[in-house]
Amino acid sequence: MxxxxxxxxxxxxxxxxxxxxxxxxxxxxxxxxxxxxxxxxxxxxxxxxxxxxxxxxxxxxxxxxxxxxxxxxxxxxxxxxxxxxxxxxxxxxxxxxxxxxxxxxxxxxxxxxxxxxxxxxxxxxxxxxxxxxxxxxxxxxxxxxxxxxxxxxxxxxxxxxxxxxxxxxxxxxxxxxxxxxxxxxxxxxxxxxxxxxxxxxxxxxxxxxxxxxxxxxxxxxxxxxxxxxxxxxxxxxxxxxxxxxxxxxxxxxxxxxxxxxxxxxxxxxxxxxxxxxxxxxxxxxxxxxxxxxxxxxxxxxxxxxxxxxxxxxxxxxxxxxxxxxxxxxxxxxxxIPFKADILRDRATLVRETDDGWLENSYSVRLINSSELPQRFVISVEGLPGIRLATANRPVALAATATETIGLRVQVEPQYAARGAHDIRFVIRSLDQPGHVLQEKSSFIGD
Ligand code: SF4
Ligand code: SF4
Incomplete structure (x- = not known):
């Protein structure tokens, strides 16, 4: 009781x-x-x-x-x-x-x-x-x-x-x-x-x-x-x-x-x-x-x-x-001691370059989640001949820093018919080479 x-x-x-x-x-x-x-x-x-x-x-x-x-x-x-x-x-x-x-x-x-x-x-x-x-x-x-x-x-x-x-x-x-x-x-x-x-x-x-x-x-x-x-x-x-x-x-x-x-x-x-x-x-x-x-x-x-x-x-x-x-x-x-967020520029879906390639623009937010500075290289894969418009220079980030960069991706028209095509961005750390990050995205063809 x-x-x-x-x-x-x-x-x-x-x-x-x-x-x-x-x-x-x-x-x-x-x-x-x-x-x-x-x-x-x-x-x-x-x-x-x-x-x-x-x-x-x-x-x-x-x-x-x-x-x-x-x-x-x-x-x-x-x-x-x-x-x-x-x-x-x-x-x-x-x-x-x-x-x-x-x-x-x-x-x-x-x-x-x-x-x-x-x-x-x-x-x-x-x-x-x-x-x-x-x-x-x-x-x-x-x-x-x-x-x-x-x-x-x-x-x-x-x-x-x-x-x-x-x-x-x-x-x-x-x-x-x-x-x-x-x-x-x-x-x-x-x-x-x-x-x-x-x-x-x-x-x-x-x-x-x-x-x-x-x-x-x-x-x-x-x-x-x-x-x-x-x-x-x-x-x-x-x-x-x-x-x-x-x-x-x-x-x-x-x-x-x-x-x-x-x-x-x-x-x-x-x-x-x-x-x-x-x-x-x-x-x-x-x-x-x-x-x-x-x-x-x-x-x-x-x-x-x-x-x-x-x-x-x-x-x-x-x-x-x-x-x-x-x-x-x-x-x-x-x-993986870094992260990336990829955002395709939705304002201009697809553009044609002077040499006749199709081009899409992306924002890539890179995050260095480690306590050491790191340099990153970014490449793109998923369609024949796909390339970055600018030279693939390393991006350097201080410890725990973030940075957003703009990238243009180009594909020859015969490999990118009208509609969305799956592609992926590959991010490698030059300072921690064992780690590779692949982020999916899409390329709009015409
Ligand atoms: S002896 Fe005193 S303290 Fe121990 S159970 Fe009995 S009432 Fe509680
Ligand atoms: S003294 Fe603490 S352990 Fe003992 S009956 Fe009260 S609440 Fe429970």
Whole structure:
């Protein structure tokens, strides 16, 4: 049975092995998120999604809209990874690395810093309004808002270079879109993590509702061992079980539930109750693990926690993940380090030259998608005697640069009757000779 959840939860501070892991993950994820926009790589920002230039940079790799397939593969991998992880270990993602958990944790730290522990915060909320109360609350929320603004700035700094963004902010010349997204994301962070907190997990997050479908009897869950713990009572009571009913596992729970009532969808798997109960057991000189990571099957004494390699569902997801990862990496490593978009000039379909050949005009947009300068030569094939009107001089492009050039293609009239004929442009890199790109197009005859 689910216990009614209090209106406002004041989770008690906990410490222990799982708390240490959670804190380490909060620090690590924020170091990555807040720090990455400031990292430089080859004289540019290491991770930058430049929407204006349609170019995405991730360290040494650059991506164009033509590389959308890798983004699709990444999204599929993320979804499969979440299924795999949930089947294997339940809500570890929610408890340790979900942004909602991470930001709520940071907001709680800021609140504790200014307002004190759970008892002090509850007392302050119950106290009548006063200048002191308003000042303290204002300071706590001011800090939360400042942190939220920092997250908004960092998000936008993945799309507008961080140095440039900081400069505009300093000079008060931020553009309307940048201002909007910084404020929007900051408001979102403050509202979800500073105000709504556990309500997002218990009432708004769809994942909490459907993750049960990915569980099986061997999925790792956080459970209270009722066989050992019940009946609850004082340690001195010889007929009582292991639980002394101190209630600390409930006080530390960020969603305000009592894990002793069984698995509940409100449980985000943060393991704070394990740390708290382990400390109680240590004080009582009793074995740890009254609340622990286990599985439904293991808890019922049917089996030990089953290793991953003996669980068909985990093996299935692992195989899929491995297969798609290997395919994506191999395909990425073998991708041609340049691209070309060919556009036939539709204004003048076909023209006759002084020497009687038929001529079509094309725009060729060359993209050097590598981190090194490259020179390209372009030729054309597909019809007898087909040629370029101008001398085939190499086109030099700086690293990650693009250039559009105009080309005229000529064919003798007897090989290009009225209508469209398939031809192809062949682009070779003089600096990376193993790679040749062939782009289809058409030649209009007369
Ligand atoms: S912390 Fe442990 S001993 Fe205390 S109420 Fe919870 S389960 Fe029982
Ligand atoms: S029941 Fe335990 S693991 Fe679940 S949310 Fe509460 S403290 Fe975290």
């Amino acid at each position: 689910t216990q009614p959840v209090p209106i406002k939860i004041y989770p008690r501070l906990t410490s222990g092995r799982f708390n240490t892991i959670r804190v380490a993950l909060v620090v690590l994820t924020q170091l990555v998120f807040l720090g990455l926009p400031w990292l430089r790589w080859n004289e540019r920002q290491a991770v930058l999604f430049d929407l204006d230039r349609h170019q995405f940079f991730i360290f040494g790799a650059s991506f164009w809209p033509q590389d959308f397939v890798y983004l699709a593969a990444l999204l599929v991998l993320c979804a499969l990874g979440l299924f795999w992880w949930t089947t294997l270990a339940g809500r570890l993602w929610c408890g340790y690395s979900c942004p909602q958990t991470v930001y709520t944790q940071i907001m709680l730290w800021l609140e504790r810093l200014v307002l004190g522990d759970h008892k002090a915060r509850r007392k302050l909320d119950a106290a009548p309004n006063s200048a002191g109360k308003l000042t303290k609350k204002g300071l706590a929320h001011g800090l939360m808002l400042l942190f939220s603004l920092w997250t908004g700035f960092s998000l936008v700094a993945y799309f507008t270079p961080a140095n440039q963004l900081a400069g505009s902010l300093w000079q008060g010349t931020l553009g309307p879109w940048e201002s909007f997204w910084i404020l929007f994301y900051a408001a979102f962070t403050y509202l979800l993590a500073g105000q709504l907190r556990e309500k997002v997990c218990t009432h708004m997050c769809p994942y909490a509702r459907f993750q049960g479908a990915m569980f099986d009897r061997d999925t790792l869950i956080i459970s209270y061992d009722s066989q050992r713990g019940e009946p609850r009572g004082k340690q001195a009571d010889k007929s009582a079980g292991g639980c002394i009913d101190c209630g600390i596992c409930v006080q530390v729970c960020p969603t305000g539930i009592d894990i002793r009532n069984g698995l509940q969808y409100e449980c985000i798997g943060c393991a704070a109750c394990i740390d708290a109960c382990d400390q109680v057991m240590d004080q009582l000189h009793a074995p740890r693990g009254l609340i622990r990571y286990t599985s439904a099957a293991a808890l019922e004494g049917q089996t030990d926690i089953k290793p991953a390699w003996r669980r068909p569902r985990v093996l299935f997801y692992s195989g899929l993940l491995l297969g798609i990862s290997v395919l994506s990496v191999v395909s990425f490593l073998n991708r």
